[in-house]
Every structure is written in structure tokens, then in C-alpha cells.
Amino acid sequence: MPAAARPSTAGRSTSVPSQGPLLGIGQVLAKLSTEFPDVSGSKLRFLEERGLVHPARTQSGYRKFSAADVSRLRLILSLQRDCYLPLAVIKDYLADVDAGLNPPMPGAVLPAGASILPGGRRFSRDELTREAGATPMLVQDAFTANVIVPADSYGEDTLAVLKALVQLQRSGIEPRHLRGFRQAAERELSLIESALMPVAKRRDPQSRAKVAELALEIAGQLEVVRSSLIRAALGRIVP
Structure with missing residues (x-):
């Protein structure tokens, strides 16, 4: 298990633990800046907002990072820089680690021209229609309104959009209303x-x-x- 792994954050206290050396943002940046010159305080806050790292807080609200937090940050930044991975993929990997699983390290470099978004499962048009609980007419209307772009296969994002269109149709909102x-x-x-x-x-x-x-x-x-x-x-x- 990577050194950056840490227990699940469910029920985690926001107060500073009583044991172990804790570092402020400036101290963390000093530790990381040699290896990651572009890292900044706003970057660390952004990673926290996205749920990838969970520093403790003082009573005054200041962030305090443990050694495990720093190792976790180093792993996140390395996967971004060296493996070109988006945060969604890194977050899923860390969630599996936090859950006690032993996921493979996501390290494949994206080929030139590949999407920066995670691939996930792919669906044919018929599979997409069935999985979303949609009608073929609704799918065709979504194509006509340019809400969904016709393709050979479709990803999880398109499935989520079509599911939303199914729910919107029940409220009287059709794909043609969403042309803009x-x-x-x-x-x-x-x-x-x-x-x-x-x-x-x-x-x-x-x-x-x-x-x-x-x-x-x-x-x-x-x-x-x-x-x-x-x-x-x-x-x-x-x-």
C-alpha cells in the first residue's frame, strides 16, 4: 500500500490531533516546491475542496497537514505530472486505497490526442437507450437538438445526460427546449x-x-x- 494511504474520512474530526508533527501550508509548500515548483497554496486548497486530501484544522480554521498528508500530496502531484492523470482518476484510486483495497497504480501515460477525461464503460446506441430507460424517439430528439452528439459509442457522461433527459421529459421539458x-x-x-x-x-x-x-x-x-x-x-x- 502506498505511503500516502490513510483511513477513510468518514466521521473525521476537523480539530487538530494531539499527537504527531503537523505542518502549515507554507511548510508543506517548502517540502514540495523543490520537486513540484508550480505547487501553490491555492492548489492545495483546491485538492482539499475536491476531496483528495483532508488536512486537520485548528480552532481558528487553519489547515494543518500530517506527514501522511504530505506523502499523499506528493503522490497526487506525481500522478498528475508524470502520468497525465486527471483528478477524477486519482481520486478514484485513492478512494480504493482508503477503503482497504489494493488497486493497481494508475500510471499509463495518455497517448497523443487522447481525452483528458477518464474513459469508463462504453455503450452502443441501443445499450445507451436501454440503460437510461429512454425511448428511441427521445434519443433521436436529443441528437436533433444537438444535446447529444451521435457517435459509434457513448461514455458514462452521455448516459448521465440521457438519464437526465428522461427525468426532464417527465416534467414537460423536451430536448428541443435545450438547444441553447x-x-x-x-x-x-x-x-x-x-x-x-x-x-x-x-x-x-x-x-x-x-x-x-x-x-x-x-x-x-x-x-x-x-x-x-x-x-x-x-x-x-x-x-
Whole structure:
């Protein structure tokens, strides 16, 4: 089991444990910066927000990292930099480790042109329709509205979208009502591409890993903004 493994976080206290040396963010950065020059305090906070590391907290709310936390961070950063793995894959691996399993180390380098997102199970059109509990007509409507793009096979994300469309249809919302979603997604993609351009121009492996990481991070932050705007708008119609 990797040195970075630690027990499940279920029921974990947020107070600082009474035993063992604990480090502040600055001390952790000092330990990691030689090997990972780009690591920053915001990066550590982001990893915590994504549930990959779980530092203790002082009564004043300051983060305190144990030696196991530092080892876990070093593993996460190594998998990102050296194996080009997105955080979702690393998180799944660490979850298996935390659960006491013995998963293989995810270390395959992505081939050129491969997606930065985890692959997962693939579905044919018929399998996708059946798994989602959809009708062939709903799937065709999703294609026509450009909510789902026709392909030879489909991943877990497409299955989740189709399941959502099934539920929306029960509320009277059809794929044709969602035509603007594709255009909105393309606009967000343009924003992400513009933000990544300075890094994407570099051709070294570290920059390629950084592009994968930043793309997912920016997409996640855009999702936070979008969700907040929707919740705020709902406040005007839901008492």
C-alpha cells in the first residue's frame, strides 16, 4: 500500500490531533516546491475542496497537514505530472486505497490526442437507450437538438445526460427546449481554450499535464458560477 494511504474520512474530526508533527501550508509548500515548483497554496486548497486530501484544522480554521498528508500530496502531484492523470482518476484510486483495497497504480501515460477525461464503460446506441430507460424517439430528439452528439459509442457522461433527459421529459421539458445548451457549452469551451493558450503553446510533458489539470479546474469553477446563477434565479420563482 502506498505511503500516502490513510483511513477513510468518514466521521473525521476537523480539530487538530494531539499527537504527531503537523505542518502549515507554507511548510508543506517548502517540502514540495523543490520537486513540484508550480505547487501553490491555492492548489492545495483546491485538492482539499475536491476531496483528495483532508488536512486537520485548528480552532481558528487553519489547515494543518500530517506527514501522511504530505506523502499523499506528493503522490497526487506525481500522478498528475508524470502520468497525465486527471483528478477524477486519482481520486478514484485513492478512494480504493482508503477503503482497504489494493488497486493497481494508475500510471499509463495518455497517448497523443487522447481525452483528458477518464474513459469508463462504453455503450452502443441501443445499450445507451436501454440503460437510461429512454425511448428511441427521445434519443433521436436529443441528437436533433444537438444535446447529444451521435457517435459509434457513448461514455458514462452521455448516459448521465440521457438519464437526465428522461427525468426532464417527465416534467414537460423536451430536448428541443435545450438547444441553447450546446451553444453555451461551446462558449465556455472558448473561454477555457483562451485561458489555457499560454500553457498549451508549450510542448513539454509538464505543460501538457498542466493543461489537463487546468482545463478540468476551470470547467469546475464555471460550473460553480452557473449553478449559483441558477439557484439565484430560482429564488425569484420558488417561495
